Amino acid sequence: MATRPPSSLTPETGPATERGERTRRKLLGAAEGEFGERGFHHASISSITQRAxxxxxxxxxxxxxxxxxxxxxxxxxxxxxxxxxxxxxxxAASRAEAERIGLEAFLRFCREHENLYRIVMESQFVDPEAHRWYFTTLASGYAERLRAAQGRGEIRRGDPYTQALALIGVAFFMGKRHLLWGDDVPPLEQALETATAFIQGGILPPEGGGGEGAR
Amino acid sequence: MATRPPSSLTPETGPATERGERTRRKLLGAAEGEFGERGFHHASISSITQRAxxxxxxxxxxxxxxxxxxxxxxxxxxxxxxxxxxxxxxxAASRAEAERIGLEAFLRFCREHENLYRIVMESQFVDPEAHRWYFTTLASGYAERLRAAQGRGEIRRGDPYTQALALIGVAFFMGKRHLLWGDDVPPLEQALETATAFIQGGILPPEGGGGEGAR
Amino acid sequence: MATRPPSSLTPETGPATERGERTRRKLLGAAEGEFGERGFHHASISSITQRAxxxxxxxxxxxxxxxxxxxxxxxxxxxxxxxxxxxxxxxAASRAEAERIGLEAFLRFCREHENLYRIVMESQFVDPEAHRWYFTTLASGYAERLRAAQGRGEIRRGDPYTQALALIGVAFFMGKRHLLWGDDVPPLEQALETATAFIQGGILPPEGGGGEGAR
Amino acid sequence: MATRPPSSLTPETGPATERGERTRRKLLGAAEGEFGERGFHHASISSITQRAxxxxxxxxxxxxxxxxxxxxxxxxxxxxxxxxxxxxxxxAASRAEAERIGLEAFLRFCREHENLYRIVMESQFVDPEAHRWYFTTLASGYAERLRAAQGRGEIRRGDPYTQALALIGVAFFMGKRHLLWGDDVPPLEQALETATAFIQGGILPPEGGGGEGAR
DNA sequence: AATGAATGAGACTTCATTCAT
DNA sequence: CATGAATGAAGTCTCATTCAT
Structure with a gap:
């Protein structure tokens, strides 16, 4: 599971002076706006440079x-x-709490960085390698935490990577509704409550026990 | 919540004769292949017509x-x-069972219709309206069933639409791994087991009761 | 010695109808003008299509x-x-006469097809493969004739391919002067006379024999 | 016949210090490599400066x-x-010998200075003026020698400039084969022999006399 | 004398769409 | 109902040259 940018990533060219660094950042900022608002294929280099x-x-x-x-x-x-x-x-005091906080933080963060969400999703069609790396990386870190929590008996046993992906899936699909389609949608709070219950039910160990480090 | 193709959808032109119908289907088939394999923007009308x-x-x-x-x-x-x-x-005997069966059916179906998965996801960037309609439609039907199950006390209470979206999210993100990145991935069965546990934990009513119309 | 266009040559695309054939010829004609007058790199597709x-x-x-x-x-x-x-x-009655006639025909032909000369020479820098093929082809046919003439004792013995290339060299360098630099140049006739003497001296068998295969 | 660089030639700018002279030479050396290997149009100033x-x-x-x-x-x-x-x-003892030696020296020299040959030929399409000057200059000096040899009765009479150009043409076209296409080519020695015979036949006075200082 | 970031014109090429047959 | 040649707008990318440091 690649957790590091494939060698094909990262090798951008470019001046390294102070001024150069500034220009580079201006370009990245402009590109984020363009890609986020118009999508990769409708964005044009010339709009990006104009913005920058x-x-x-x-x-x-x-x-x-x-x-x-x-x-x-x-x-x-x-x-x-x-x-x-x-x-x-x-x-967060527990994994369960971390999930609740994390989901909310995710949605709020995406709302403030509107383009991020879209760009990440579109990457599947622009650069599948990078897309995969994005989620693989995210899920691996996540899975690590879940594995630890399983060890502590805090959450239900099972393949932590699958759990991580499932949790990410829930978050991103809630994002669809609340970030993309946000017209006639119930307030975020209510959805968060339902989603949190869903998630916690999904990962908390079954009442009767089974998560207690036992097995 | 639009559950019907927006008026802008559906109004394709086209002859209605027997032969015409055949040509239309050939084009759709060819387009599916092109869009699925090369993505919307790399697909070209000329390749589609050639294929057809x-x-x-x-x-x-x-x-x-x-x-x-x-x-x-x-x-x-x-x-x-x-x-x-x-x-x-x-x-399916119960909602819980339906979920398990449904998830597996989804993944198997996508595996057999490779392009479907990709096209549906890409639609977000090609025709957001259609994308929204696709998932809105899917989630609404799903939510209906969940609402009924809630009524029967079979599953945990909560906004059924949010539940539906969460379940869809889990399925689609499992798809990423098992359909798109399927290299060094654990066997589907194992992931299905974890995912099913996750889902059922997520929707089943808390042990102590609370799904029984109560509260 | 490749005497046939390398497989990379010849595979142009393009409609095959009557009208298509006409368009194709218009393009070739226009390209000849552009390339001949402005050179490959200064010629632009858009000028070519405009001309056409x-x-x-x-x-x-x-x-x-x-x-x-x-x-x-x-x-x-x-x-x-x-x-x-x-x-x-x-x-031509003899190889010697063929040379004289050929050289003159070459120069006159190039003068009437100004661009040809330039394009062929420039091909060395645009498509060395094609350039090589051009001259290789030309020299091979030429060499064949020279070999036969050697057999008949009409001309001096020696590697016919080298002889052919030498003769082609003479012709093309005379072209430089008379086609390209043609300002203050002596009349073609006079140069032809000298060149013909040169060439015939160059290929005719030494007086004392040496073409002794025959005579 | 211009035998001196047209006034437009030669007037490069540039410092005259010791260090400046060194830089200038580095640039020329780098340019020779670039132009020779990639051709004028594919060569870029930035590669040249990098090399330098x-x-x-x-x-x-x-x-x-x-x-x-x-x-x-x-x-x-x-x-x-x-x-x-x-x-x-x-x-060289005679004009005839000079030709033999000269042809061989030419080919050997070009082989050691691979780029020279190509650059000189390409100049026709980059700077026709310089190209013409190059050959005009070469041919004039050559013609001078030939004229003298004609005077001494060493070689056949005729326009010495045409003779010079013909000889240069032979040399350069042999270069095509032995410098550019040198794959499946007979050894240089053999070709030299044939070529020398050709050249000497071409310029030596007809046996019966005619070069005998007469006229 | 040297640097190297910035410029901007210009070229090739693709491709959705039209239209005469 | 079908054809396929023609269109032309639009976009990415290169590179010789300039200029402030």
Whole structure:
């Protein structure tokens, strides 16, 4: 399970001076806006550079292609989101609580970074490798925590990776409704409650025991 | 919650003769292959018509645009998948059993119709309206059943639509792993077991009761 | 010694109808003008299509790239020139006479087909494979004739292929002066006389014999 | 007949210090490699400066444009080759011997300076003026020698410039085969023998006399 | 004397769509 | 009902050249 960007990732070109670094960041920011709002294929390099306030040619000083900046974005988002979630659940008393907090943090975070959600999902069709890496990475870290919680008898036994993926699936599909279709949708709070109950039922050990480190 | 194709859907053009019907189906089949294998944007009308064995111009006798045939495909898949799943769970003794059977049926079905999965997911970026309709439709029907089961005390109370979406999310994210990344993945059976436990834990009423119409 | 277009040559795409054939010829004609006048790299597809009176996209119905039409042109010119020269020397009484006639025919032909000369020479830098094929082909046919003449004792013995190449070299370098730099140049006739003397001295058997296979 | 670089040639810019001179030479060397290996149009200033180990901007301190450095290269090669050939034939006892030695020296020299041959030929399409100057210069010097030899009755009478061009043509076309296509080619020695016979037959006075100082 | 980031014009190529047959 | 040649807009990318440091 690859937990590191495939060697094909990361190798962007580009100046390394102070000024260069600034330009690079401007491009990434502009690209996030474009890709998020218009989607990969409707986005054009020229809009990106316009947004960034640089000439078209400048783009290619930093990224070899449209695909490459997209990939860089996906990697960036992976790091950002994981850091954010880690911090959010840092103080959780139990795995169950971590789940509740984590789900809410995820949805709030996505709401504030509208483009992130869309870009990550679209990556499946733009750069499947990066997409896979994104989720594989996320799920692996997640699974690690679940495995530990299983060890402590806090949650139901089972393949932790599958559990992680299931939890991620719940979060992302709730995202569809609340981030994408958010018209006539019940308030987030109510959905969170139901979802949390679902999740906790899904991972908490069956009442009768079975999660108690036993087996 | 739209449960019917928005008026913008469905209105394909096209002859109604016997021969015409055949051509139309050939085009849809070819499009499914192209879109599934190369993605919407890399697919070209000319490849589709080639695959279908008709001239390029013929395409526009049946569909007004590339987007339109894509949408038609999404609708077709919606019908197909729902029918298939209904039949699969028809004989289930309980909601819990229906879930187990349904999840497995879903994954097996997608495996046999490789392109379906991809096309449905990509529709988010090609025709968000159709995408939304696809899942909204699916979730509504699903929610209906869950609501009934709640009424019978078979499952945990809560917003059935949210439950439905969560269940769909679990299924689709398992699909990512087992349909898309299927390299070094544990056998489907094992994952199904964990996932089923997760799902059933997630929807079954808490042991102490509480699903029984009570509360 | 490849005497047939390498498999990479010849495979142009393109409609095969009557109208298609006409368009194709228009494109080839336009390309010849462009390449001849402005050189391969300064020529642009758009000028070519403009000259031909078709839309830009039409170009790619017939040729896969700028390189491909260039190659097609080189092949076409190879056929044209060889046919012309064959016909010109058909009635020559001896090899020596054939050379004289051939050289003159070559120069006159190039003068009437200004672009041909330039395109063939430039092919060395655009498509070395085609360039090689052009001259290899030309030299092989030529060498065949020389070998036969050697057999008849009409000309000096020696590697006929080398002789052929030398003769071609003389012709092409005379072309430089008389076709390309033709400003303050002595009349063609005078140069032809010197060149013919040179060539005939070069190939005729040494007086004392040496072509002794015959005579 | 221009025997001196047209005023448009030669006027490169550039510092005159010790260090500056070194940089200039590094650039010329790098350009020779690039132009020789990839051709004028595929060569890029940035590769040239990279090879030379200087920054891109530095290039324009020494040459006003890509064309200018190319021209400088052609001029340089002209000087180099002429000097080399002069020296090679210096001790030749007769014009005939000089030709034999000269042809061989030419081919050996080109083999050791692979790029020279290609660059000189390509100059026709990059800077026709420089190309013409290159050959005009070469042919004029050559013709001078031939004229003298005619005077001494050593060689056949005729326009010496045409003779010179013919001889150059033979050499350059032998170069095509032995420098460019050198795969399945007979050993250089054998070709040299045939070519020498050809050349000497071509220029030596007809046996019966005619070169005897008469006229 | 040198640097190297930035520029921006321009080229090739693709492809959804139209239309005369 | 079908054909397939033609269209032309749009987009990615390259690269010679400039300029502030």
């Amino acid at each position: 306030g640089v000439a078209q040619g400048t783009f290619y000083l930093y990224f070899r292609s449209k695909e490459e900046i997209f990939r860089a974005l996906v990697e960036h988002m992976n790091r950002t989101m994981r850091r954010h979630l880690s911090e959010a659940i840092a103080g | 064995g008709v001239a390029q111009g013929t395409f526009y006798l049946y569909f007004r645009s590339k987007e339109e045939i894509f949408r038609a495909l999404v609708e077709h898949m919606n019908r197909t998948m729902r029918r298939h799943l209904s039949e699969a769970i028809a004989g | 009176g078709v839309a830009q996209g039409t170009f790619y119905l017939y040729f896969r790239s700028k390189e491909e039409i260039f190659r097609a042109l080189v092949e076409h010119m190879n056929r044209t020139m060889r046919r012309h020269l064959s016909e010109a020397i058909a009635g | 180990g200087v920054a891109q901007g530095t290039f324009y301190l020494y040459f006003r444009s890509k064309e200018e450095i190319f021209r400088a290269l052609v001029e340089h090669m002209n000087r180099t080759m002429r000097r080399h050939l002069s020296e090679a034939i210096a001790g």
